[in-house]
Amino acid sequence: MIEGEQLRKEYNMGDTVVHALDGVDLRIAEGEFVSIVGASGSGKSTLMHILGCLDRPTSGELLIQGQPVSSMNDRRLAAIRNRYIGFVFQTFNLINRTSALDNVALPLVYTRKPFSKRDARRALERVGLADRARHTPSELSGGECQRVAIARAIVNHPKLILADEPTGNLDTGTSAQIMEIFHDLHANGLTIVIVTHETEIAVQAQRMIQMCDGRVIDDSHVDEARRREVVALVESTRRRMFRTRSAS
Amino acid sequence: MFLFRIIAMAFGGLWTNLFRSLLATLGVIIGVGAVIAAVSILQGAEREILERFESLGADQLIVLNGSSRRQGRSVTISSLKLSDADAIERDNPKLVAATAPQVQAGSQVKYYQRNVYAPVLGTSPAYAAINSYDVADGRFLTREDVRGNAMVCILGYKVAGDLFGVRSAVGMKVKIAGKSFDVIGVMVERGTLGFIEVDKQVIIPITTAMGRMYGRRKLTSLIVQSTDPTKLVECIESVKKTLRSEHRIRAGKPDDFIIFTQEQIKENFAQVAVIFAVVLYSIAGISMVVGGIGIMNIMMVAVTERTREIGVRMAVGARRSDILIQFLFEAGIISLFGGGLGVLWGLAVSNLLDTVVDILTTYTPPIAIVFALVMAMVVGLLSGVYPAMKAARLDPVEALRFE
Numbered sequence: 001m002i003e004g005e006q007l008r009k010e011y012n013m014g015d016t017v018v019h020a021l022d023g024v025d026l027r028i029a030e031g032e033f034v035s036i037v038g039a040s041g042s043g044k045s046t047l048m049h050i051l052g053c054l055d056r057p058t059s060g061e062l063l064i065q066g067q068p069v070s071s072m073n074d075r076r077l078a079a080i081r082n083r084y085i086g087f088v089f090q091t092f093n094l095i096n097r098t099s100a101l102d103n104v105a106l107p108l109v110y111t112r113k114p115f116s117k118r119d120a121r122r123a124l125e126r127v128g129l130a131d132r133a134r135h136t137p138s139e140l141s142g143g144e145c146q147r148v149a150i151a152r153a154i155v156n157h158p159k160l161i162l163a164d165e166p167t168g169n170l171d172t173g174t175s176a177q178i179m180e181i182f183h184d185l186h187a188n189g190l191t192i193v194i195v196t197h198e199t200e201i202a203v204q205a206q207r208m209i210q211m212c213d214g215r216v217i218d219d220s221h222v223d224e225a226r227r228r229e230v231v232a233l234v235e236s237t238r239r240r241m242f243r244t245r246s247a248s
Numbered sequence: 249m250f251l252f253r254i255i256a257m258a259f260g261g262l263w264t265n266l267f268r269s270l271l272a273t274l275g276v277i278i279g280v281g282a283v284i285a286a287v288s289i290l291q292g293a294e295r296e297i298l299e300r301f302e303s304l305g306a307d308q309l310i311v312l313n314g315s316s317r318r319q320g321r322s323v324t325i326s327s328l329k330l331s332d333a334d335a336i337e338r339d340n341p342k343l344v345a346a347t348a349p350q351v352q353a354g355s356q357v358k359y360y361q362r363n364v365y366a367p368v369l370g371t372s373p374a375y376a377a378i379n380s381y382d383v384a385d386g387r388f389l390t391r392e393d394v395r396g397n398a399m400v401c402i403l404g405y406k407v408a409g410d411l412f413g414v415r416s417a418v419g420m421k422v423k424i425a426g427k428s429f430d431v432i433g434v435m436v437e438r439g440t441l442g443f444i445e446v447d448k449q450v451i452i453p454i455t456t457a458m459g460r461m462y463g464r465r466k467l468t469s470l471i472v473q474s475t476d477p478t479k480l481v482e483c484i485e486s487v488k489k490t491l492r493s494e495h496r497i498r499a500g501k502p503d504d505f506i507i508f509t510q511e512q513i514k515e516n517f518a519q520v521a522v523i524f525a526v527v528l529y530s531i532a533g534i535s536m537v538v539g540g541i542g543i544m545n546i547m548m549v550a551v552t553e554r555t556r557e558i559g560v561r562m563a564v565g566a567r568r569s570d571i572l573i574q575f576l577f578e579a580g581i582i583s584l585f586g587g588g589l590g591v592l593w594g595l596a597v598s599n600l601l602d603t604v605v606d607i608l609t610t611y612t613p614p615i616a617i618v619f620a621l622v623m624a625m626v627v628g629l630l631s632g633v634y635p636a637m638k639a640a641r642l643d644p645v646e647a648l649r650f651e
Contacts, residue, residue: 052563054644055643075567081562082564109250109253112250152564
């Protein structure tokens with residue numbers, strides 16, 4: 001469904017040219033759950049921005065359902081971001097002055113079709129926040145904010161969810177809840193790409209892409225043994241935290 | 249529907265920073281207020297003055313003493329003689345129907361303890377007919393009164409009221425500047441004639457005014473009524489010829505008098521009104537520009553402050569044009585709102601002036617309000633263009649990263 005061929009992205013920083021992406025080949029099929037890991041500066045965020053049509057590669061071609069992005073104008077890209085892709089960010093990026101419901105409805109506005117807020121309410125129900133619809137982001141916890149952001153990402157029934165460090169600002173317990181939502185969405189047929197630097201998050205995907213210096217250095221199926229190992233680690237951490245919390 | 253949503257969003261953006269939005273619009277409020285107040289004062293004055301000119305006849309010429317430049321200063325030359333009035337009638341029988349010489353002064357008018365200060369007009373019997381302004385009671389001046397320097401007077405409507413109340417004034421004696429006059433008539437109520445409040449005026453024979461009362465040798469002005477309003481130009485030429493020969497002005501020398509028609513005075517006034525309008529509108533225009541700069545300033549702040557929001561909107565599918573429209577609307581709404589408040593405050597100011605300042609009458613034409621609002625909106629949109637374009641041109645990735 002989404003294919004990158006020799007994707008390159010260069011930035012001019014004064015005299016030097018920074019290669020944020022240095023020839024990435026990538027194929028993500030429909031229904032996959034992919035994580036992209038790497039140190040900061042490895043190019044994973046740049047890759048995500050390009051996959052999400054927020055940015056264009058300096059060279060190389062990105063195909064979305066077989067169509068080359070280079071042939072599309074800004075308008076068409078806006079429409080793709082609106083209908084085909086849902087974004088989830090590390091810092092949630094909600095609009096603070098409006099309610100959770102209005103935040104979720106935002107993509108519907110830019111679809112330019114008449115809509116009812118019922119769709120937005122349904123999306124909120126899916127992330128378990130129907131009772132918080134009237135609250136503004138400042139009245140919600142971090143985890144709740146991220147769930148609102150996920151509801152916003154899915155409200156327009158996209159095919160692809162792109163999440164950039166979705167658990168980066170959350171504690172372990174809340175992270176697990178958020179990941180559960182992603183698993184649930186995946187089970188319902190959505191394609192999910194998560195950018196993260198936390199291994200225990202990354203191993204929850206079916207496929208893990210490791211990046212370094214703008215290149216893909218490893219792209220492999222996550223094997224069950226490794227996953228279990230990491231999940232067990234997370235579980236034990238959680239249990240330990242639970243114990244200390246109830247002790248105090 | 250889509251546009252409506254965008255407008256709703258623009259309102260939302262303004263509402264969160266209500267105080268700042270109000271501050272941004274202060275310039276427009278003051279600007280529009282100034283426009284409304286300026287237009288109201290100007291229109292009020294113009295209406296009032298034009299109405300007064302209308303009350304003068306269209307078939308009249310007004311002859312005034314001329315002026316000359318001496319050492320750079322304009323000096324009035326008193327040149328109009330009483331005999332000029334007769335000469336004009338005598339020399340131009342076909343063009344001139346009547347003339348009324350005028351001497352204007354002011355004196356204390358007394359009836360026992362009652363006492364008013366009134367403008368005193370010395371004139372001839374023709375005055376009443378020329379101005380279609382006649383007595384309500386008693387009689388007007390006659391040729392005999394004029395020939396005999398009679399000590400008689402006709403009181404304006406209000407003067408009679410002030411001195412005699414409801415009693416008849418005719419046949420009574422009043423003292424004008426200490427000299428005793430017989431009241432022979434009371435004029436009808438008329439309000440103003442030209443710029444003179446004739447109801448407060450006292451009329452005496454021209455000869456009495458020039459001789460015993462004020463000792464003047466020259467007239468203040470001379471009214472000439474033409475026989476045919478369509479032949480005013482010929483009439484002017486003809487009167488000019490008579491006056492030049494009466495005043496013994498050699499060919500090539502300038503006139504020592506000025507002849508006006510009602511039309512000319514109106515035109516002169518219109519020119520003055522244009523100058524006033526230009527000055528007032530420029531001041532109003534400058535304040536609108538300042539108001540526009542205020543809005544632009546606040547919109548720039550808003551765009552910078554909401555960079556991330558703009559990034560989010562683009563990420564969820566907003567086109568660049570959607571962002572542009574939203575910020576343009578915000579600027580337009582602020583400005584229109586400021587325009588509304590400005591109209592209210594302009595109306596308040598002009599109403600206050602109308603009631604507090606005696607000589608000012610204000611009038612606000614409805615079209616001026618529409619014009620002011622449209623202007624406010626245009627100023628808002630213009631000053632919103634640059635910030636809105638700045639917002640629309642943001643790179644989504646950069647915008648999302650903005651702290």
